[in-house]
Amino acid sequence: MKILVATEKPFAAAAVEGIKKVAQEEGHEIVLLEKYQEKQQLLDAVADVDAMIVRSDKVDKEVLDAAKNLKIVVRAGAGYDSIDTAYAKEKGVVVENTPGQNSNAVAELVFGLLVFTVRNFFNGKSGSELKGKKLGILAFGNVGRNVARIAKGFDMDIYAYDEYCPKDVIEQSGVHAVDSRDDLFKTCDVVSLHIPATPETKSSINYDVVNLMKKGGILLNTARKEVIDEEGLLKLMAEREDLKYITDIKPDADEAFKKFEGRYFSTPKKMGAQTAEANINAGIAAAKQIGAFFKDGCTKFQVNK
Known part of the structure; x- marks a missing residue:
């Protein structure tokens, strides 16, 4: 499966390495889209992916429509109001968060x-x-x-x-x-x-x-x-x-x-989860949840049931 890590505010380098390691152990491919400036970059990137990991990035109707193969989106963090969960449900896309990691x-x-x-x-x-x-x-x-x-x-x-x-x-x-x-x-x-x-x-x-x-x-x-x-x-x-x-x-x-x-x-930007530890914890948790979803159909942290 192809997993897109789309982060306008990137994960810490150690978190990215941890995500890659977890995905590779499950036989999945990781694609990175970091520090993107235009929404079109995100729309292009989601076109052929099976899963997404995001932080505060907006996953709205336009993004969900562009992601033809998408099956699961995981928000690396607790809050998920940046994702259109209702429309994702209509599209049959599971939305999860990673509570407690930040x-x-x-x-x-x-x-x-x-x-x-x-x-x-x-x-x-x-x-x-x-x-x-x-x-x-x-x-x-x-x-x-x-x-x-x-x-x-x-x-x-x-x-x-x-x-x-x-x-x-x-x-x-x-x-x-x-x-x-x-x-x-x-x-x-x-x-x-x-x-x-x-x-x-x-x-x-x-x-x-x-x-x-x-x-x-x-x-x-x-x-x-x-x-x-x-x-x-x-x-x-x-x-x-x-x-x-x-x-x-x-x-x-x-x-x-x-x-x-x-x-x-x-503060100039939202700082709550801006620590290396929180980055690593949330990113790796997201990768593990995607792995469990594709392996066993696990949706323990689904927020759009």
Whole structure:
């Protein structure tokens, strides 16, 4: 089988070698398309492949129509909103993700950003400490659980809410389970977002929700840009000079947010999975899942059933 690794933001070299090794052991051919600049390059590359491994690359209707032989797409990472999963299902194409492979990398980034924030972006002025602060984790999946694990080392008071995770599971992890998202925002000094972008969550972090935060609150988003109601958050930050918004996903309204100097920070590009370890883990997991699919028909991580 022919497997295309299509990555506008390439994997680490070690990850590519690992992917090749796994594929070759299964008798598959690997084709690389890295740092492509035009969509047509992707459309040409998918024409005769049986499988694809992507990162944040868009796999829309046009790409799926161009891929006549495609049977499976694996997103090397957790979020898969860049793939048209419904249309893939219509076409009989399996879509999978690799949950958990980037989790530690994202969780460590959360605390890199948090320390940077509470120390006033290292501007030389006196800041504050994370010890004793109340941290709220919105969604207690793989990333959320790693965030909780690291937060314990900072001696933070940890709270979480997840609509789909039982409260007793959260409590068993040594974390306070709250009854609702609103309770989380009311209770915590810092709220870290780890929700996917779905029809239910898009623009759900809005003016009213964030306004529930206590004075000096920090909202941290390493999840998805789409979950933020940017217009509402801009309005709130103009009204409340105590709030801070920190993210590794540059907002559409980045220039407007920049006027809140000392209260807003965004990395130039999404950084959550940008570690060599996460690259390697997710890439090799994707290759193994494709191998299992062609060998045994395994679709354990399918997200478009």
